[in-house]
Amino acid sequence: MKKTITLVSILIFSVSHYAFSQDESDSKLLKQFHAIQSEEMMTWMQKLCSPEFNGRLAGTPEFIASAEWVAGKLKEWGIKPGGDNGTYFQWFNFPYTVVNDIGSLTLNLIQSDGTVIKKNYTYPEEYYPGMNSGSGEITAEVVFVGYGVTAPELNYDDYKGIDVKGKIVLMNRDVPYTDPGNPEYKKWVKYCYHQYKLENAVKHGAAGMLYIDGALANPNISYDPSIIVCGIGPQPLADIFAGLKTTNKDILAKITKTFKPASFTTGKNFTIRANTTRHPEGKACNVIGVIEGNDPVLKNEVIIIGGHLDAVGKAGKVVNGALDNGSGVIDIMGAAKAMALSGIGLKRSVMFLFIGGEEGGLVGSTTYTERPLFPKDKTITYINLDMVGNGTGLSVSAGSPYKDLLNYFVQADNQYIHRTIQTSAPVPGTFYGRPRSDGVVFSMAGYRTMDIGTTGSVKKVYYHLPGDDPDGLTIDIMEDVSKMVYVALTNMANDIELRL
Ligand SMILES: [Zn+2]
Incomplete structure (x- = not known):
């Protein structure tokens, strides 16, 4: 009898303790969820599209200045460097004109x-x-x-x-x-x-x-x-x-x-x-930040979220690359800051990968797949964001063998955001064309790749043209993309049921 009472009390204690820590982590999650705000994201976007960075053509000093600015933000939030020799930068040769x-x-x-x-x-x-x-x-x-x-x-x-x-x-x-x-x-x-x-x-x-x-x-x-x-x-x-x-x-x-x-x-x-x-001596870089996992085993696994930081530069009028791909960069930064400051703790590691040289032939993503920080077989997924800042709905896609990963995003949306969300599971191995995005580079290198996008475009798109400016963005969808990524990645990083 005594034994039973002890067991019951242990059960009650552990259930209430569990409930308490669950509540606590929910409130931590929500605190940073609400801290993701479009106003701040817009100030970052203005910075990224300022004359100081001159259209972020990979290789140029202005692109490198933009990379340093992003790295500075990661540092400010306590996100660790994941680049060469303890820096945030993974360098590669990049001649430019x-x-x-x-x-x-x-x-x-x-x-x-x-x-x-x-x-x-x-x-x-x-x-x-x-x-x-x-x-x-x-x-x-x-x-x-x-x-x-x-x-x-x-x-x-x-x-x-x-x-x-x-x-x-x-x-x-x-x-x-x-x-x-x-x-x-x-x-x-x-x-x-x-x-x-x-x-x-x-x-x-x-x-x-x-x-x-x-x-x-x-x-x-x-x-x-x-x-x-x-x-x-x-x-x-x-x-x-x-x-x-x-x-x-x-x-x-x-x-x-x-x-x-x-x-x-x-x-x-x-x-x-x-x-x-011509600048044959040009060099460009990826910017890599990592939140290290706190579980002794699961920390060796990584979830990567990435998007290209470079744009097409200035040939006459500057092309600021607000939508392509300042939007993806800022969406990721919003989520990165929230994950770094939430205090929830992540079991798995999470990497934020700001890619250089996409517009010059997908050079940064190719470089990462050739010189990865975590082994490919320890990478849960690579999630790509490119031009994610114009629309009213959300979309997420993943290859069919790992389409279950979509659920983290659908749940985040259903629970906290309530936008329409489109999911798709493209059958892998049916793409024979020229890779035209960093996501395809990762996918072809054998990574389980996902893609986040928006649907229901509402503003005119100036693709690779002067006019791709911050006022062509729907900043509220960007806030929601960031929030969705933040919740989904936090849950993905902490889900002990998730298997590689
Ligand atoms: Zn792009």
């Missing part, structure tokens, strides 16, 4: 009497200076080269039988094979890269390159001093095709159907001028 002015793009209409009528295009609507262009000026005839691809093993060559030496080549993005969901696409992947296309143009002796890409800022292309590059929008393209009785669209439709190149000399003469400075 500074575009000194907007350059120019001109159509030269040569009249029958030999005089020339010039048509100048407007920046940034009609053209965008090539962000890795050689410096100088080229005036030459424009030769259309389809996709700019030479693939002998696929029996396809856009340059076959056509002379582009000293000419300006005009080409499209991507490749003739258009279904990245089909395994056949794999054979074409190496030809989709902008880098490859520029190198192939140089190999064929082209002196200029017009890239049909909607005239966007894009540092993700190779550099070669011998070629002057410019991105173009619909107007110059229409002028090139004027009087030719066909359009770029029609030709592409034919090529993708027949896999037969349709290159030709357009008879149009253009001048491209570029003013750039």
Whole structure:
């Protein structure tokens, strides 16, 4: 009898003790939950988009200053450094190009009497200076080269039988094979890269390159001093095709159907001028902060949340990269601060990874997967945030074998936030295309990767264009993304049922 009483009292004691500590940790959780506030997030965003950081082009001193600023915040909150030699920074080589002015793009209409009528295009609507262009000026005839691809093993060559030496080549993005969901696409992947296309143009002796890409800022292309590059929008393209009785669209439709190149000399003469400075010595970095777990075993496991800190810099007008990807950075910072200050204690380790060099070819994420801080098999998941700051609803996706991880986010939303939340579980292994996000880099390296986004975009998006500013954000959704991440990651880090 006595024994029973003791047992019961122990049970009562432990239940009430459990209830007490549960309440205590709930109130700790909620205290920092409410401390995540859009006002503070907006001040961080203004800082990230200030002239001091000049569009955060990876490699530039201004990008490095932005990395130092983020590291300073992590330090202020007591988050430990996870970079090289006890610092917050994981460095890698990153040659870059500074575009000194907007350059120019001109159509030269040569009249029958030999005089020339010039048509100048407007920046940034009609053209965008090539962000890795050689410096100088080229005036030459424009030769259309389809996709700019030479693939002998696929029996396809856009340059076959056509002379582009000293000419300006005009080409499209991507490749003739258009279904990245089909395994056949794999054979074409190496030809989709902008880098490859520029190198192939140089190999064929082209002196200029017009890239049909909607005239966007894009540092993700190779550099070669011998070629002057410019991105173009619909107007110059229409002028090139004027009087030719066909359009770029029609030709592409034919090529993708027949896999037969349709290159030709357009008879149009253009001048491209570029003013750039190359920095081959450039270096960039990831910023890494870690909250170490407090469980002797589980602390060796890590949950990583990341997003790219770099943006596309300044070529003329600065592109501040508020949505792309100041939003992801600030969402993560909000959650990081709350997790660091909550006092709840995390059993597993949590890493905050601010990636550099995404816009220049996913270099920072590739670097991390090659030089990881925690072994891949001890990494619960990598969660990517890119352009998460414009909308009214939340979205989370994860690969189907680990779709259970979605529940932490759904629960956080159901319990505390109450936004609509869309979840999806993409089937892994069906992506054969060119990786276009840090998440895909992690996924292809074998990490269980998740993606957080927003739905129901409400503001105009200035993708890789001047105008990507803080006032184009819906800051209240950013506050809620931060809150969701904070709650979900805290629970994920402390869930002893969760298995690798
Ligand atoms: Zn981005």
